Amino acid sequence: MTAGTRPLAIGAALPRVDGPEKVTGSARYAYEQPPPGHPYGEPVYVHPLQADIARGRVDAIDTERANAVEGVLAVLTHRSAARLADTGDRELAVLQSDRVAFRGQFIGAVLADTPETARHAAALVSVDYAQEPHDTELLADHPGLYAPEHVNPSFETDTDEGDVDKAMAAAMVKVDRTYTTPMEHNNPMEPHTTVAVWHTSDDEAPDDEASAGSVAGASPEAPVRLTLYASTQGAHSVRKTLAPMFGLVPDQLRVVSPHVGGGFGSKGMPHAHDVLAALCARAVPGRIVKLAVTRQQMFSLTGHRTPTIQRVRLGADVAGRLDAVAHEVVERTSTVKEFAEQTACGTRMMYAAPHRRTTHRLAALDVPVPSWMRAPGEAPGIFALEVAMDELAEAAGLDPIELRVRNDPSADPETGKPWSGRHLVRCLAEGARHFGWQHRNPAPGARREGDELVGLGVAASTYPYYAPQGSRARVRYDGEGHWNVAIGAADIGTGSRTVLTQIAADALECPAASVTVELGDTRLPMATVAGGSAGTAAWGATVVAAAHAFRAAHGERPQPGAEAHGGAEAHPDTKRFAVHSFGAQFAEVRVDADTGEIRVPRLLGVFSVGRIINPVTARSQFIGGMTMGLSMALHEHSVLDHRTGHVVNHDFAGYHIATHADALGIEAHWLDEDDPHTNPMGARGIGEIGIVGCPAAIVNAVHNATGLRVRDLPITPDKLLH
Amino acid sequence: MDARITLHVDGDERPLTLDTRVTLLDALRDRLSVTAPKKGCDHGQCGACTVLLDGRRTLSCLTFAVAQDGAEVVTAAGLASYDGEPHPVQRAFLENDALQCGYCTPGQICSAIGMLAEAASGHPSHATPELADAGGRDGPGGGPGAPGGPDGARRTTAPVVLDDAEIRERMSGNLCRCGAYVNILAALRDHGATGVTA
Numbered sequence: 013m014t015a016g017t018r019p020l021a022i023g024a025a026l027p028r029v030d031g032p033e034k035v036t037g038s039a040r041y042a043y044e045q046p047p048p049g050h051p052y053g054e055p056v057y058v059h060p061l062q063a064d065i066a067r068g069r070v071d072a073i074d075t076e077r078a079n080a081v082e083g084v085l086a087v088l089t090h091r092s093a094a095r096l097a098d099t100g101d102r103e104l105a106v107l108q109s110d111r112v113a114f115r116g117q118f119i120g121a122v123l124a125d126t127p128e129t130a131r132h133a134a135a136l137v138s139v140d141y142a143q144e145p146h147d148t149e150l151l152a153d154h155p156g157l158y159a160p161e162h163v164n165p166s167f168e169t170d171t172d173e174g175d176v177d178k179a180m181a182a183a184m185v186k187v188d189r190t191y192t193t194p195m196e197h198n199n200p201m202e203p204h205t206t207v208a209v210w211h212t213s214d215d216e217a218p219d220d221e222a223s224a225g226s227v228a229g230a231s232p233e234a235p236v237r238l239t240l241y242a243s244t245q246g247a248h249s250v251r252k253t254l255a256p257m258f259g260l261v262p263d264q265l266r267v268v269s270p271h272v273g274g275g276f277g278s279k280g281m282p283h284a285h286d287v288l289a290a291l292c293a294r295a296v297p298g299r300i301v302k303l304a305v306t307r308q309q310m311f312s313l314t315g316h317r318t319p320t321i322q323r324v325r326l327g328a329d330v331a332g333r334l335d336a337v338a339h340e341v342v343e344r345t346s347t348v349k350e351f352a353e354q355t356a357c358g359t360r361m362m363y364a365a366p367h368r369r370t371t372h373r374l375a376a377l378d379v380p381v382p383s384w385m386r387a388p389g390e391a392p393g394i395f396a397l398e399v400a401m402d403e404l405a406e407a408a409g410l411d412p413i414e415l416r417v418r419n420d421p422s423a424d425p426e427t428g429k430p431w432s433g434r435h436l437v438r439c440l441a442e443g444a445r446h447f448g449w450q451h452r453n454p455a456p457g458a459r460r461e462g463d464e465l466v467g468l469g470v471a472a473s474t475y476p477y478y479a480p481q482g483s484r485a486r487v488r489y490d491g492e493g494h495w496n497v498a499i500g501a502a503d504i505g506t507g508s509r510t511v512l513t514q515i516a517a518d519a520l521e522c523p524a525a526s527v528t529v530e531l532g533d534t535r536l537p538m539a540t541v542a543g544g545s546a547g548t549a550a551w552g553a554t555v556v557a558a559a560h561a562f563r564a565a566h567g568e569r570p571q572p573g574a575e576a577h578g579g580a581e582a583h584p585d586t587k588r589f590a591v592h593s594f595g596a597q598f599a600e601v602r603v604d605a606d607t608g609e610i611r612v613p614r615l616l617g618v619f620s621v622g623r624i625i626n627p628v629t630a631r632s633q634f635i636g637g638m639t640m641g642l643s644m645a646l647h648e649h650s651v652l653d654h655r656t657g658h659v660v661n662h663d664f665a666g667y668h669i670a671t672h673a674d675a676l677g678i679e680a681h682w683l684d685e686d687d688p689h690t691n692p693m694g695a696r697g698i699g700e701i702g703i704v705g706c707p708a709a710i711v712n713a714v715h716n717a718t719g720l721r722v723r724d725l726p727i728t729p730d731k732l733l734h
Numbered sequence: 735m736d737a738r739i740t741l742h743v744d745g746d747e748r749p750l751t752l753d754t755r756v757t758l759l760d761a762l763r764d765r766l767s768v769t770a771p772k773k774g775c776d777h778g779q780c781g782a783c784t785v786l787l788d789g790r791r792t793l794s795c796l797t798f799a800v801a802q803d804g805a806e807v808v809t810a811a812g813l814a815s816y817d818g819e820p821h822p823v824q825r826a827f828l829e830n831d832a833l834q835c836g837y838c839t840p841g842q843i844c845s846a847i848g849m850l851a852e853a854a855s856g857h858p859s860h861a862t863p864e865l866a867d868a869g870g871r872d873g874p875g876g877g878p879g880a881p882g883g884p885d886g887a888r889r890t891t892a893p894v895v896l897d898d899a900e901i902r903e904r905m906s907g908n909l910c911r912c913g914a915y916v917n918i919l920a921a922l923r924d925h926g927a928t929g930v931t932a
């Protein structure tokens with residue numbers, strides 16, 4: 013960035029710019045849209061109908077009693093819903109056939125004038141099915157296992173170098189273990205909601221005038237228009253996917269999403285409810301239709317993390333130097349859409365060895381569609397690798413930090429490229445110092461205080477740098493020192509609205525207080541999805557480019573109303589360097605010797621993530637990720653009943669996430685750095701790395717405390733009682 | 735079946751006629767467009783819908799509106815002082831970045847204000863030592879209707895000192911998936927020290 017003499021906004025602890033709206037509850041999330049004053053009259057409420065078999069066909073569906081209820085406006089089924097122009101994405105081909113591919117799939121919807129009436133009427137619909145045998149159980153030797161063409165987003169499915177089997181046979185010290193992680197659900201606090209309006213020719217979409225002229229190249233208003241107020245991590249990606257399904261050109265579909273109550277990947281792509289809401293709106297043109305997915309329904313409709321079965325083999329010499337690394341993953345996808353989690357990909361770059369192999373095999377089962385959940389790939393994969401490394405350290409009689417130091421590669425083992433900055437060893441060293449690692453007794457089960465067994469554990473963390481291309485931003489000077497920066501990006505709680513304000517301020521060389529950032533609307537310039545920890549990098553670089561374009565066009569003394577658009581080119585160095593973030597995660601656990609209850613009094617992470625734009629929001633991201641890592645380690649487990657295909661613990665009473673009483677000391681630190689090979693800010697991304705490695709650190713600490721090695725998440729007390 | 739009731743919401747009198755199946759949360763959000771209280775689960779499991787109902791923190795998804803005729807409801811939108819100054823708890827949340835997505839936040843703030851008042855009037859929680867000593871551990875405290883509510887028998891006489899364990903325990907009915915707990919604790923710790931309550 014151009015560094016002047018003025019203090020930079022980047023790096024400053026700017027308070028979250030939308031904080032005041034959030035603490036007063038005035039920030040509007042999807043269900044609360046459109047704001048009062050809209051012209052559509054009273055809303056219509058939708059209650060969906062869901063399949064209660066896991067595989068088969070809807071044979072007959074009797075909607076008569078539901079239709080007869082006063083206040084019911086329509087009952088949609090696969091027979092009455094509008095046909096979609098494109099049904100290629102079968103997760104989204106809602107109500108287009110009688111097929112049932114998983115339990116909980118949409119088979120219809122009731123539209124009524126109140127939510128109570130819709131829900132009551134939905135219970136009056138009776139459905140006959142032609143049921144078929146289903147299979148929802150992932151097994152390591154499932155007969156249907158196959159190799160996908162690639163794994164998310166576009167990595168090689170398998171890699172193989174040298175001869176792992178031979179090297180393992182010859183290794184002096186080795187680990188060959190299987191680690192498993194369960195089905196997990198993202199569960200953002202804001203349930204997915206879509207409010208839809210299928211505009212008639214004579215109704216006015218709100219804000220038409222306010223936004224007129226704000227989009228470059230917008231076509232004249234088309235006769236048919238659809239507006240979706242959605243809880244999404246990417247308004248533009250929702251539009252791109254859904255517009256063709258409804259036979260619309262992009263300008264006919266507007267997606268609005270100014271505030272999003274968390275997503276963690278589950279709002280990264282449109283899901284079936286977005287389509288269902290639009291189908292319902294089409295049935296009652298000119299009216300607002302509200303579809304709020306319930307917490308229970310989220311367990312079958314809005315994505316989840318696949319369970320994994322991971323065999324990890326590590327072979328080393330007596331000094332602990334790795335000769336063989338193999339990571340073979342079995343996981344599952346659905347029959348309607350493939351999602352191949354990239355579980356072993358982190359292992360490809362983490363440590364070097366002459367003999368290396370990674371594989372991914374999937375079984376397509378009769379289950380809901382898995383998708384992104386915070387750090388897809390790395391969260392479960394690094395858990396397995398880093399527990400295996402702890403087991404190797406024990407087998408080699410080495411300190412676990414020393415083992416990692418000895419195996420720290422000087423270049424990316426996968427590509428041979430130099431690192432843009434691999435500071436794992438520094439993270440481990442700084443973490444050890446802050447955490448007091450020297451007080452760890454390496455002998456498992458050796459430290460008892462009262463009824464508690466105390467242990468310390470460590471694990472490495474990593475997350476790749478993604479910087480998706482194609483975002484655009486608009487910079488406008490509003491006069492009197494005020495600037496408006498518009499980009500159709502999302503703030504799902506990450507603080508993007510705040511950090512983009514800072515980035516824009518520095519690029520325009522003005523104070524942060526004079527910049528207003530607008531997000532979350534397809535009327536704003538195209539932005540890539542909030543995912544892959546890439547928001548700040550992708551959108552920040554775009555905002556910098558737009559600011560520079562503005563200065564080039566309008567100079568230092570612009571007229572009020574002057575504006576410019578810009579988009580960033582990929583940084584050429586990202587091709588030449590291996591760009592990854594790293595971290596060291598430390599955990600102290602206390603295990604009740606009688607009950608097996610595990611408490612985690614201390615978690616400490618040190619992260620190397622390039623430049624930190626805002627230490628306040630960054631710290632919140634790190635500790636939030638670590639809290640989710642704690643939750644993954646100790647609590648999270650969706651229990652699928654294989655007899656019915658149903659997630660039986662489908663609410664917060666059954667699906668436990670970390671509560672306030674679980675979160676004790678959680679500390680995050682970071683290295684003071686600037687990655688010159690990434691983008692104008694020197695930042696890499698921080699949203700996901702906090703969860704990665706945290707569960708392994710806890711498992712390793714539990715082993716240090718008790719001598720018991722849990723290889724199956726979550727670590728519930730029963731796994732410690734023998 | 736419809737019923738006519740009046741709610742007093744954030745200082746305004748709000749008469750309404752509604753289906754007796756409508757929860758207080760839906761009455762606020764759907765009928766009155768008071769959207770500061772959020773719906774995270776609709777089952778009393780997350781705390782996002784917490785409001786102050788006649789001064790006590792209450793899960794508005796777990797009570798029918800018709801049962802609250804005449805009640806005084808305060809949401810996070812109604813906490814600011816007359817001159818628009820945020821409530822001290824709101825300010826503490828801002829100062830400590832005790833939020834990320836903000837969806838749990840209005841509920842956290844109402845819950846915290848209710849919690850501070852409960853502690854000030856001596857209501858014990860699961861983490862209160864006297865209670866633990868007396869063997870009165872019957873379930874997690876802190877939530878509305880928990881042991882030691884205004885009608886409960888096991889109230890201690892003196893205000894409860896809110897150490898970290900007390901705050902964590904008493905705030906555990908409010909889930910935050912973004913994981914802002916550490917900062918929420920810091921906000922309330924600051925706040926507990928000032929002795930300010932509602």
Ligand code: FES
Binds near residue numbers: 780
């Ligand atoms: S919405 Fe009321 S407790 Fe969750």
Ligand code: FES
Binds near residue numbers: 201505834839
């Ligand atoms: S701030 Fe997002 S759930 Fe608490």
